[in-house]
Amino acid sequence: MANRRIGSSLRFSSLPRIIASGTAAGPMESKGPLARWFDCLVPDDMYGERTPEKAERRFMRDAADIALKAANLTGADIHLLAAGDLLNQIVSASFTAEVIGAPFLGMYGACSTSAEALIVAASHVDAGFADVAMSVTSSHYQSAERQFRYPVELNVQRKSTSQYTVTGSGALVVSLQGGRVAVTEATIGRVIDMGVRDANQMGPAMAPAAADTMFRHFADTGRSPDYYDLIISGDLGSVGSSILRHLMEERGVPLGENYRDAGVWIFDGVKGTGVGGSGCACSALVMGGFIYKQMLNNEIARALVVATGALLSPLTWQQGESIPGVAHAVALEVQL
């Protein structure tokens, strides 16, 4: 049996490949600097539906369909669909899974689900449980706001540290055959709770978990941050990513110029988006859009995606609990 464990990290020894991606993004995301990398730009965040939950599902369906089409596959070819979203009972994923018709593992890791689903898809392909697997995650500004905070119709004033949930979805198809972008390693996150209780302080709640995962990743692989051309945190926002930089510096592994936060980046220059984007779709769009495509263009050879999740629950928050964070890291490398 191949030993695929390096410390607390995973090594995908068969080098499963991403053979296709699909991305669908909403109107605010279409104004940002990464818009040209998304396959489908939807000007109406309600996507012609009557509820934001149904709209979110359409984004996910689109991303999955685009990825399947690009891979020249149908749902029947997919041996495993690993998917999740932010909504209670991950209904976006469950209802999309019904349409795709593939064996389905539902995931929940808040906004870290994008990497979690890719890790599960890649591990099944790597080990030979599946020839082809797909990961897909979504989020939606309106459905997330009304579930976690207030319905947007209430016009509750946003705090200076609030983030803006990304509307959209990203899908990746993983296979042993074809493609040049390999999923090489992963570091599964531990849940870390530093006692943050403010639902408008998601970045600070997640930064310690991101630092823990990154630190373990570099220790397990024997790499330093400059090994990667690009290191992305999922959605720490400007506040959280400053804290992450500080924490990594403190632990002797400073992040350099190649580190960016996907949440800050996706809404760079877009008014009304607070300290940056958040949501499963944030890192999923950057991974399936910018990173995957720039790898195909030979502009990036190695990337580390550290998707971050705040395990915020309105109910436990009302019961006086703090907000634990988690972060999953996945490494992508172009194979020559």
Next chain:
Amino acid sequence: MANRRIGSSLRFSSLPRIIASGTAAGPMESKGPLARWFDCLVPDDMYGERTPEKAERRFMRDAADIALKAANLTGADIHLLAAGDLLNQIVSASFTAEVIGAPFLGMYGACSTSAEALIVAASHVDAGFADVAMSVTSSHYQSAERQFRYPVELNVQRKSTSQYTVTGSGALVVSLQGGRVAVTEATIGRVIDMGVRDANQMGPAMAPAAADTMFRHFADTGRSPDYYDLIISGDLGSVGSSILRHLMEERGVPLGENYRDAGVWIFDGVKGTGVGGSGCACSALVMGGFIYKQMLNNEIARALVVATGALLSPLTWQQGESIPGVAHAVALEVQL
């Protein structure tokens, strides 16, 4: 690379072993015929806590602690914790993961999460991503009722087809070394929606998914139901399990005397439990309690657990959607 795929099913070619289980059950479960198989019987379903959510978490913590202690391990030895529950944002699992401190993949498959988490834990051990993994799932009558239907304090009259959510938790430790009970195969479920819209008809909503998974399992493995000494569906209840029997008969694979529904069994003879138990803890308790221990006793050699989940969402239900079902099957065999 080992080919671990048989049709749409998974074969765990390294035969990962369950080396320990831990089970904690509530007061209604303690009145049922399986009570003697549970490690910890808690007479107070609030477990001394002020909210049922905090109580549920204590059950999960207990089950995990009992399993770890039985395996002579601590959280630091666990390379992967695969866990989930019924609560929004799977807070029981997330908060328990923080205490255990192991790398954590959060799962959601409603009541099918017990098998889903075991499949993910076993696949990581089988492939060499983890030397030791743990799966744990929980549910709680009060926390589930108030989230999915009505708070129990309202005393809303239960329907004749209502099920009763099992209070408790079950944990399993999986390792390549030690133990005689192997996880041999698994069939990951597809989401199937037959249009059931009544939240008091969970069994009928899940039975078609259970039939699909069972049928694929037998086709992929070339087995018939009599291969197993015991086949368990998770929580179809008496109505749903009759439908399952009928569907399997229709498809030419009749289930015999060795088939039982865990939900019907766990509350057999217990008044006020409707058509049977439900919840992640239902199949988790039967798997970690009765099945695992009877395998150690050499009373059962082969068992198939088909954990069933109704992907019920109060929100999508209010928006007029039906309730999709999913079921994951996992086969356990004593190794001589």
